[in-house]
Amino acid sequence: MxxxxxxxxxxxxxxxxxxxxxxxxxxxxxxxxxxxxxxxxxxxxxxxxxxxxxxxxxxxxxxxxxxxxxxxxxxxxxxxxxVGDGASITPATPREDAEALRWSFWAVNEAEADALTVLMHRMVMPAERRKPELALVAAKRLAVPLRVIEQHLQQQHTRGERHLAADRFTVADLCAASVLNWARPARELMAAHPLTHDWIRRCIERPAHLAAKALG
Ligand SMILES: N[C@@H](CCC(=O)N[C@@H](CS)C(=O)NCC(=O)O)C(=O)O
Known part of the structure; x- marks a missing residue:
């Protein structure tokens, strides 16, 4: 192996x-x-x-x-x-590759820290150690990148594509959704960005995501 x-x-x-x-x-x-x-x-x-x-x-x-x-x-x-065959998660064209690169770097730089704060202070930490005000500020900041991805998904829908890079799930979706999923406890944010919320849900419900999570 x-x-x-x-x-x-x-x-x-x-x-x-x-x-x-x-x-x-x-x-x-x-x-x-x-x-x-x-x-x-x-x-x-x-x-x-x-x-x-x-x-x-x-x-x-x-x-x-x-x-x-x-x-x-x-x-x-x-x-x-x-294999970049247009069926797998591997980018099949320079455009798909560019989407994978930009949404991965974007997720880390524009969203990861605040999404992690939301996750920790709204879900993961024991209730007595959570600081709701930190989660609130982080959720407010996340409205900026979420507006960006919501607009992109809107454009993608107009092109007949329901994912970030193509009309199929690619590594672009995997990388970006793995970060934005941490922000799902910010329900107000998700309600304000319905295409993004639906896209995160479709990504994390994939059998491969569930199987990878179960690896321990
Ligand atoms: N930017 C790094 C961050 C890696 C990271 O912080 N990993 C955590 C687990 S999610 C870790 O190893 N923490 C232990 C430590 O830093 O001592 C990446 O995306 O791989």
Whole structure:
């Protein structure tokens, strides 16, 4: 098996796990947790000196390729382990590739921090440790990028395409939805952006997403 994915599914490692599962790849899952010090061990730091999951290790005939940064991991898997045949998650045209790149970078830079704040302070943290005011401010800030993706989805619908890059689910959707899904507890935000809400729901209900989440 050439491909190993390090990181538990309940983390950003879900992104490469989801991509590999969408493509039906066989891969070795090393469910390294981020709690408990495993990512600070010398052998893990040799893979990713940042001490974060995920890491993808691809044992190729020409030598081992190591990828870290979750979006890079998902994009790498789609590009180098998928076929751009217009049916899979792999971009099939330069336009689709551009959409995958721009929505992945956009999600990390414009939405991820605030989406994580919403998730933590509206859902994940124990109620007594939540700070509702932080979630409120983050949700307000998220209205700006959500307006951008809502408009894009509107344009896509006009073209007869129901996803970010094409009329099929691609790695562009996977990367962006993996971030925006964290903002779903901000119900007011979702209600104000119905195309985005519906698109997130369609992405996360995919069997490959559910299967990747269940990997543990
Ligand atoms: N920008 C990085 C962030 C990676 C990251 O922060 N991963 C978390 C888990 S979701 C982690 O490993 N945290 C443990 C730590 O930083 O010690 C990426 O997208 O891969």
């Amino acid at each position: 050439t491909l190993s994915i390090h990181g538990i599914a309940a983390s950003r490692a879900l992104r490469p796990l989801w991509a590999a599962t969408e493509l039906g790849l066989s891969f070795n899952h090393v469910p390294t947790p981020y709690q408990g010090g495993a990512t600070r061990m010398p052998e893990f730091l040799a893979l990713n000196p940042n001490g974060h999951i995920p890491v993808v290790v691809d044992a190729r005939p020409e030598g081992e390729v190591v990828v870290w940064e979750s979006m890079a991991c998902a994009l790498y898997i789609a590009r180098h382990h998928g």
